[in-house]
Amino acid sequence: MGLDRPWIAQYGQWLSHAVRGDFGTSWFGGDSVSESLVLKAPVSLSIVVGGLLPAAVLSVVLGVAAAVRRGRLDRVVQATAIVGYAVPSFLMALMLSATLAVQLRWLPATGYVPLADSPSGWLQSITLPAVSLAIGAIAATAQQVRGSVIDVLRQGFVRTLRSRGMSERRVLFRHVLRNAAPPALTVLSLQFISLVGGAVVIEKVFGLPGVGSAAVTATVNGDTPLVMGVVVYLVLIVVAVNLLVDLAYGRLNPKVRVR
Amino acid sequence: MTQSARRDTRGTLDPAPGTARRRGHPLSRLPHNRVAVVCLVLLALIVAASVFAPLLTSAGPTRSTLDDAFAPPGGGHLLGADSVGRDVLARLLYGGRVSLLGGFIAVAVALLIGVPAGLLAGYYRGRLDAVVSWVASLVMAAPAIMVLLVSIAAIGPDTNATMAMLGLILAPGVFRLVRASVTSMREELYVDAARVSGLGDARIVRRHILPVVQAPTIIQSAQMFGVAVVIQAGIEFLGLGSAGQASWGAMLNEAFANLYTKPSLLVAPGLTIVITVATLGLLANALRDALVASLGATPVPYDGDDTADRLATALPQGADAVLDLVGGDALDTVSTLMSPGCRVLTVADPDTAARFGARPLSRGNRAQPLGELARRVNDQIK
Numbered sequence: 018m019g020l021d022r023p024w025i026a027q028y029g030q031w032l033s034h035a036v037r038g039d040f041g042t043s044w045f046g047g048d049s050v051s052e053s054l055v056l057k058a059p060v061s062l063s064i065v066v067g068g069l070l071p072a073a074v075l076s077v078v079l080g081v082a083a084a085v086r087r088g089r090l091d092r093v094v095q096a097t098a099i100v101g102y103a104v105p106s107f108l109m110a111l112m113l114s115a116t117l118a119v120q121l122r123w124l125p126a127t128g129y130v131p132l133a134d135s136p137s138g139w140l141q142s143i144t145l146p147a148v149s150l151a152i153g154a155i156a157a158t159a160q161q162v163r164g165s166v167i168d169v170l171r172q173g174f175v176r177t178l179r180s181r182g183m184s185e186r187r188v189l190f191r192h193v194l195r196n197a198a199p200p201a202l203t204v205l206s207l208q209f210i211s212l213v214g215g216a217v218v219i220e221k222v223f224g225l226p227g228v229g230s231a232a233v234t235a236t237v238n239g240d241t242p243l244v245m246g247v248v249v250y251l252v253l254i255v256v257a258v259n260l261l262v263d264l265a266y267g268r269l270n271p272k273v274r275v276r
Numbered sequence: 277m278t279q280s281a282r283r284d285t286r287g288t289l290d291p292a293p294g295t296a297r298r299r300g301h302p303l304s305r306l307p308h309n310r311v312a313v314v315c316l317v318l319l320a321l322i323v324a325a326s327v328f329a330p331l332l333t334s335a336g337p338t339r340s341t342l343d344d345a346f347a348p349p350g351g352g353h354l355l356g357a358d359s360v361g362r363d364v365l366a367r368l369l370y371g372g373r374v375s376l377l378g379g380f381i382a383v384a385v386a387l388l389i390g391v392p393a394g395l396l397a398g399y400y401r402g403r404l405d406a407v408v409s410w411v412a413s414l415v416m417a418a419p420a421i422m423v424l425l426v427s428i429a430a431i432g433p434d435t436n437a438t439m440a441m442l443g444l445i446l447a448p449g450v451f452r453l454v455r456a457s458v459t460s461m462r463e464e465l466y467v468d469a470a471r472v473s474g475l476g477d478a479r480i481v482r483r484h485i486l487p488v489v490q491a492p493t494i495i496q497s498a499q500m501f502g503v504a505v506v507i508q509a510g511i512e513f514l515g516l517g518s519a520g521q522a523s524w525g526a527m528l529n530e531a532f533a534n535l536y537t538k539p540s541l542l543v544a545p546g547l548t549i550v551i552t553v554a555t556l557g558l559l560a561n562a563l564r565d566a567l568v569a570s571l572g573a574t575p576v577p578y579d580g581d582d583t584a585d586r587l588a589t590a591l592p593q594g595a596d597a598v599l600d601l602v603g604g605d606a607l608d609t610v611s612t613l614m615s616p617g618c619r620v621l622t623v624a625d626p627d628t629a630a631r632f633g634a635r636p637l638s639r640g641n642r643a644q645p646l647g648e649l650a651r652r653v654n655d656q657i658k
Binding site for chain 1: 418419421422425428429502506510513514516531532535536539542549550551553554557561
């Protein structure tokens, strides 16, 4: 394996293979790292994306409603933010698993069904993990959306638009939301990355064969090639998410477009 | 700047001494905030419970009595026993030590790196700022737990070393916060004023910039502590903490292993984590409220015939400077020259002001050179 060579030489060899898509083989089991990651990534991405998409929709609705209506709904959103901060996603997962899966047997407690095998089985197998990830994300994002909508509502141009007789609905949907969106998008992109981290522990709770559980096993075993492969997978995700967010900024705000 | 500064001070503003808003150091307002007091008491209890664990329970956190496996709460085990007969209460108390020490290490490392880096980068800008900011955004881009896994793979499972690593990951957040505060401070007129009046860099940072950075940093620290407790529990839950120690995360792992036979084992460690972290979060919120209320230098205008009486009651409330100024314009000018948190008592009548040690800044001070005005304000505050 060439472990006697200087680490810089080992790294150089790893890098020259990695750019060609070869991340070596696992020291335990001898599987190809890239193949096993390709196999495991859909599991992790299913629960992360499956958690984030509903979380994004719900938190925008909740955040905007809290900012516009204030009152009781506002206090609920604020309280949820504290709960979401204080209840770690894996604790939420443990509670959901103990009640909904183990006691009531509504949903499977462990295992993953690929989407290609059975769409309904897939949905059932990712529901609880996705929900446990989503709750924390909703709490954090709704709070941010609320804050940025309130900031925009306070600005002078909103008063001007209202004074020109524009309907409240039009002010909100055409002008306020567009201006409040960039900070909310930033939070969502950060949430995506933190959900990828949260998925590591969630996968263990629900016995899902994803990248996270592979990373934990590799960490315990000291399986360096697999750990390196996981890091590359992460870097790719972070870069892709940031690129998407930058493109979305451009769509929302003509001022940041590059000619 | 503030409402009171814009209004005409002559006759219309009449704050009774009791209602004049006091704005001092954000922390000085905390005892008035009920949530903050409850949170601080709860935190003190949690700390005391784990520090004095041996006094509160005679049971050992790792001593197992197989006969007591899954013992129900009450009797010999106040909170019951786990699958190998270890006392849940003892594990909870001793586990608190691991969590609190871990949180402390993470926050300390984050502050030790983040605060100096943020002050230097924000104050001196330039190439240093560019490099450090780049490194910070690089570290922030990765999910913390994954970075921790890699570090555990490299240095082995040791809870305290992992928490120090977490501090390293949290440091960019502190750095950005401090840097942002310093950068915005630099643009303020009163920092220019301080420089014009001959204060050195070190003194400007200590007198004008550190006090402003301090409050948000304390808020961030409370929040980071909560994050550290959560992440540490996650690491221990995965079985990647130091071997053989009782911790809240390890207790959750034990509950998870017995999810089908005894799910109630989740309750004690779960509730403890939630209460600890929620307390830290609420404390951070209360601190933030106090901070928002204390932002901005606040002119406390006084006027009228009984000025002398009012001054006598107002001064102990802690005005940092007494100036004989009238009119909104003058107040605005002074406000921008003073760092946030300073209280200025303005008195319309020069004679009264003089009796209370105020030096005349002269009426219609707009005509005065900025440097001269700044020097006088700074003289007053010293």
